[in-house]
Amino acid sequence: MTGRRTLRIGTRISLVLHTRSLLVGAVLVVLIAVLGILALGLGDLGVPPTELPSALVADSGAASFVVKTLRGPRLLVAIGAGAAFGVSGSLFQRVTRNPLGSPDVIGLTAGASAGAVGFGVLWPGIVPLPVGAVIGAVVAIGIVSVATGTGLSSPGKLIIAGIGVQAIALSFVQFVLTRIKREQATVLATWLNGSLEARNLQDVAVIAVVLLVGGTAALVVSRRLAIVEMGDDIADGVGASASRTRTGAVIIAIVLAAGGVAVCGPIAFIALMAPHLARVVARSQSPVVAGLTGSALLVVADIIVQFSPLPQQLPVGVVTAMIGGVFLGWLLVSQWRKGAL
Amino acid sequence: MAERRRHSAGRYAWGVAAAVVLLGLAIVLSLAVGSKPLEAQQVIASLTRHGDDYVDAVLASRVPRTVLGVLVGAALAVAGGVMQGVTRNPLADPGLFGINVGAAAAIVTGIAFFGATVTGYIWLALLGAVVSVVLVYALGSAHGRSATTRIVLAGAVVTAVFSAYVQAVSLSLPEVFDAYRFWVVGSLAGRSLDQAWLILPFIIVGLVLAFLLAPGLNMLALGDDIATSLGQRPIVVRLLSGVAVAILAGAATAGVGPVLFVGLAVPHIARSVSGPDHRRLLPLCVLLGPVLLVLSDVLGRVIARPDEIMVGVMTAFVGAPALFIALRRLRGDRA
Helix, strand or coil: CCCEEEEEECCCEEEEEEHHHHHHHHHHHHHHHHHHHHHHHCCCCCCCHHHHHHHHHCCCCHHHHHHHHHHHHHHHHHHHHHHHHHHHHHHHHHHCCCCCCCCCCCCHHHHHHHHHHHHHHHCCCCCCHHHHHHHHHHHHHHHHHHHHCCCCCCHHHHHHHHHHHHHHHHHHHHHHHHHCCHHHHHHHHHHHCCCCCCCCHHHHHHHHHHHHHHHHHHHHHHHHHHHHCCCHHHHHHCCCCHHHHHHHHHHHHHHHHHHHHHHHCCCCCHHHHHHHHHHHHHCCCCHHHHHHHHHHHHHHHHHHHHHCCCCCCCCHHHHHHHHHHHHHHHHHHHHHHHCCC | CHHHHHCCHHHHHHHHHHHHHHHHHHHHHHHHCCCCCCCHHHHHHHHHCCCCHHHHHHHHHHHHHHHHHHHHHHHHHHHHHHHHHHCCCCCCCCCCCCHHHHHHHHHHHHHHHHCCCHHHHHHHHHHHHHHHHHHHHHHHCCCCCCCHHHHHHHHHHHHHHHHHHHHHHHHHCHHHHHHHCCHHHCCCCCCCHHHHHHHHHHHHHHHHHHHHHHHHHHHHCCCHHHHHHCCCCHHHHHHHHHHHHHHHHHHHHHHHCCCCCHHHHHHHHHHHHHCCCHHHHHHHHHHHHHHHHHHHHHHHHHHCCCCCCCHHHHHHHHHHHHHHHHHHHCCCCCC
């Protein structure tokens, strides 16, 4: 087979490497690095690349403050959350076997934000906020699969049920908004659109842990999914239980999406777009490429909102929603053209 | 035969009578309930003859939202009924199909860039509604037969893009939009009677047009070929239905902001009493739409005291389950 190399370490471990994925992955890493330097360097407060190393080492000073407090955490959260959304979307789209089955389209991220707000603000102290987000996401996906009457299998119904779940979840959030103090409400209102403003190192830690655990699990489950995609019988035959693999993949995808929502709100459509772009560019299903694409997308969107000439900084989710909405339209039409929906 | 008995004239008459009673009840509740609760007797006394000054003042503050609730509820429900008839799609709703948010996007554009005032909203809303109807229809029926789910998905796309636009504009000009923050979600609070009078003529025109179309919609239900052979022109019925929906949904949005699910849920409830005949269905929608909207508003005033929850938020709670039920009833993915 062309384009694949097998890497063997000893006799026990062997990895099949997809050359194109590796290449695209490397290009994406470089791209994210360049975008990161841009995000730190642009604007009035920007730190030029030459001063970055000293700013990182220094304990005080303006440049250090910008890098370590203002923009650094924000950038890291964008990279981490983008990756989490990208990997989550990739797993979901593979399980539902359709490019529209993304957590943001089927109401899962909205459910996660309702859970985060509910357990973070309305009933604080019962469970930590990220766990609350996971609970919300699980409830949302439960409602969706009951409402379609066919589980997660029919793409059209999935999205329509998602619209309903999203409406309920956002209503719940609006209800919470009226229950809390004004200042809190303003912060929450921005977060609800998906925002990267004022992130701190704690957020970075949360998304790093989520990515480490979820990302590793995603790599494992991704290989099993590849077998399942050959057909349930084959998968069961070689010992990779099809239904257990799918359930596992959905759980991992939920955790990743909920983790992303917990640190920066329900940022729209990254999970929809990233895996699709990854498939087109790298021609691979690799969750790593999807994750890197998600990171790059979110960092670009955040650069747009940070340095746009608008008088007021928009939440980044508004920008991704606008771009992603157009993308969704294009995707639907192309699916219809193929007769796939 | 069983079908005919289920939707007999007697049953329909009882249904209409019950709807009228419900509507009366909803209106009295809407006038009585709030941060200063009034007794039903006080409300009736104050309405029929001059009562306590204080009670009169409280009541006067609740009259505009009640009147608007009735008008908008009727408009949205009938718009939904017409849409479900003309698209033969049980999931049709002016909110889900992106028509309301299209109207909202036009109004927001007018306020932000052209300094539009309240009197201009209605025209902007109509423009936005028409654009949305055309967009959704074009997107939903591109590349052949428009399946039931397909046009809803087209509506979802239009909704996503327009609502992101509304958010972008209103968040980037906070001082302009401070007063409209609640309007963006759909709210009956802080309205004046003038706004109701402003949209009233449009809603009347829309309702009359919808009623005139009812026989045509019945024919369309039989399929285009039969409708044509019975002397109807399906294309004309569709076109005029689009106009009626745009007028009703646009006027409703100009009045209270984009409200979802009323147009979806009410026709389903009404149909269980009236049967599929649009000449019976649409009048019942006129009665039941206001019941749903006004009661949602009352509920929104009660559950978050001393604050209020916007009516657009409440209808999602009430209406989304209706969406799930309708969706489960669809057979197959394209149904």
